[in-house]
Amino acid sequence: MNIVPALDGERKSRKASKETRRSQLIEATIDSLAKRGYSDTTLANVADGAGLSRGIVNFHFESKEKLLVATLQHMSDEYSGHWNAALEKAGPRAADRIWALINADFDRRICTKRKLAAWCAFWGEAKSRPTYQALCGMNDRDYQQTFVTLCTALKAEGGYGYDPEAMALGICSMMEGLWFRLMMNDGLTREKALAAAIEYVAAVFPDHISTSGVK
Amino acid sequence: MNIVPALDGERKSRKASKETRRSQLIEATIDSLAKRGYSDTTLANVADGAGLSRGIVNFHFESKEKLLVATLQHMSDEYSGHWNAALEKAGPRAADRIWALINADFDRRICTKRKLAAWCAFWGEAKSRPTYQALCGMNDRDYQQTFVTLCTALKAEGGYGYDPEAMALGICSMMEGLWFRLMMNDGLTREKALAAAIEYVAAVFPDHISTSGVK
DNA sequence: ATATTTTGACTGAATGTTCATTCAAAATAT
DNA sequence: ATATTTTGAATGAACATTCAGTCAAAATAT
Numbered sequence: 001m002n003i004v005p006a007l008d009g010e011r012k013s014r015k016a017s018k019e020t021r022r023s024q025l026i027e028a029t030i031d032s033l034a035k036r037g038y039s040d041t042t043l044a045n046v047a048d049g050a051g052l053s054r055g056i057v058n059f060h061f062e063s064k065e066k067l068l069v070a071t072l073q074h075m076s077d078e079y080s081g082h083w084n085a086a087l088e089k090a091g092p093r094a095a096d097r098i099w100a101l102i103n104a105d106f107d108r109r110i111c112t113k114r115k116l117a118a119w120c121a122f123w124g125e126a127k128s129r130p131t132y133q134a135l136c137g138m139n140d141r142d143y144q145q146t147f148v149t150l151c152t153a154l155k156a157e158g159g160y161g162y163d164p165e166a167m168a169l170g171i172c173s174m175m176e177g178l179w180f181r182l183m184m185n186d187g188l189t190r191e192k193a194l195a196a197a198i199e200y201v202a203a204v205f206p207d208h209i210s211t212s213g214v215k
Numbered sequence: 216m217n218i219v220p221a222l223d224g225e226r227k228s229r230k231a232s233k234e235t236r237r238s239q240l241i242e243a244t245i246d247s248l249a250k251r252g253y254s255d256t257t258l259a260n261v262a263d264g265a266g267l268s269r270g271i272v273n274f275h276f277e278s279k280e281k282l283l284v285a286t287l288q289h290m291s292d293e294y295s296g297h298w299n300a301a302l303e304k305a306g307p308r309a310a311d312r313i314w315a316l317i318n319a320d321f322d323r324r325i326c327t328k329r330k331l332a333a334w335c336a337f338w339g340e341a342k343s344r345p346t347y348q349a350l351c352g353m354n355d356r357d358y359q360q361t362f363v364t365l366c367t368a369l370k371a372e373g374g375y376g377y378d379p380e381a382m383a384l385g386i387c388s389m390m391e392g393l394w395f396r397l398m399m400n401d402g403l404t405r406e407k408a409l410a411a412a413i414e415y416v417a418a419v420f421p422d423h424i425s426t427s428g429v430k
Numbered sequence: 431a432t433a434t435t436t437t438g439a440c441t442g443a444a445t446g447t448t449c450a451t452t453c454a455a456a457a458t459a460t
Numbered sequence: 461a462t463a464t465t466t467t468g469a470a471t472g473a474a475c476a477t478t479c480a481g482t483c484a485a486a487a488t489a490t
Contacts, residue, residue, distance in 0.1 A: 271467080
């Protein structure tokens with residue numbers, strides 16, 4: 001069972017730091033959510049997945065509910081950290097920023113089947129659990145608001161006729177829907193999804209964006 | 216508890232037809248999924264919601280799993296029946312058909328918080344349950360294929376430069392995402408979602424569709 | 431340096447709860 | 461009278477949670 005030698009000082013030494021154990025358990029939780037879904041994820045599954053004993057989750061997280069909240073928090077932080085970083089890297093021009101956000105959403109690091117499936121497991125429970133809903137909703141509001149600002153800027157520059165609020169809502173919805181379909185539909189690849197998203201913004205902002213990049 | 220008098224011959228006569236009982240239980244299941252989510256929906260909840268006794272579900276459906284599959288099947292049939300009917304009513308012109316499909320998706324009868332929440336409960340479980348995935352996926356494929364055909368027709372008529380596959384994927388994804396946000400976000404109304412969807416197709420097919428209707 | 435004590439992460443068997451399912455009896459219909 | 465439907469208590473399986481005990485490493489004493 002305990003095959004790992006001394007090599008991995010963090011992972012299997014009897015005393016790993018509390019933080020290390022916590023993230024180890026959070027990763028195992030994501031694995032289980034992705035493989036088994038929300039309702040079939042048990043603490044036994046998580047503990048087995050982490051290669052630790054049965055009581056371990058309650059020791060580090062007090063309860064199953066708190067483990068799940070910590071897991072969602074972790075994914076949420078990672079996601080919003082990622083798109084905020086992409087925004088920082090992009091220049092100040094609105095078209096560049098939109099381009100960066102769209103590409104960030106389909107980045108290899110963020111947009112894996114494993115993570116999408118875990119997200120979806122939480123979404124399915126979110127409406128009936130205020131805690132999950134709050135965690136999912138918080139980022140979303142920021143994210144959509146960012147798009148409203150950018151669409152407003154492009155409209156001012158380019159003289160498009162659209163309502164920026166409606167446009168931003170449409171774009172954000174499309175990207176969420178693409179994520180969802182990536183998870184559900186085995187035929188769809190990250191590349192195709194990204195291409196569809198870009199085709200759309202290129203169609204909507206023809207003066208600023210084309211399928212091959214920002215003009 | 217049992218307040219309903221004789222009035223409702225279908226609902227509380229001791230012998231309601233098997234089919235009547237089944238749909239009564241299916242409706243109670245949708246209620247519970249919407250209120251409590253998938254993982255907190257129990258047979259006791261469903262039976263209570265229907266105003267019947269605890270053992271009743273197993274009598275009519277054999278198992279919880281079969282009740283849930285029947286419920287999903289019911290929602291799926293209703294949904295695809297609705298958009299197919301909308302297509303029949305619309306004329307043969309591609310732009311009219313797209314307009315009809317989009318409006319159908321946000322129709323008052325289909326697009327209720329209750330039903331969206333129930334859909335979402337199933338989506339969250341679908342990736343790890345082949346039966347659900349098959350039921351969700353079947354319609355979706357038809358639906359998206361319908362849009363591919365329509366986008367192809369518009370492209371031929373209007374000389375747009377888009378790839379019809381990518382465009383159809385984008386549109387379907389957006390509508391799914393809008394449904395999702397309708398369920399999650401209390402500030403969003405059916406009317407705003409519909410307006411965003413229409414703005415989207417109007418932007419993409421400017422020669423055929425405007426925000427006020429088909430040209 | 432070596433031995434002893436203390437610390438705190440970790441284990442896994444035991445416990446109690448929740449829940450789907452079963453079924454014998456009751457109610458109702460034919 | 462017989463068949464069908466409904467009830468609700470009983471059953472047992474699955475699961476989260478608890479906790480007394482184990483163990484490795486750190487701290488301290490000799």
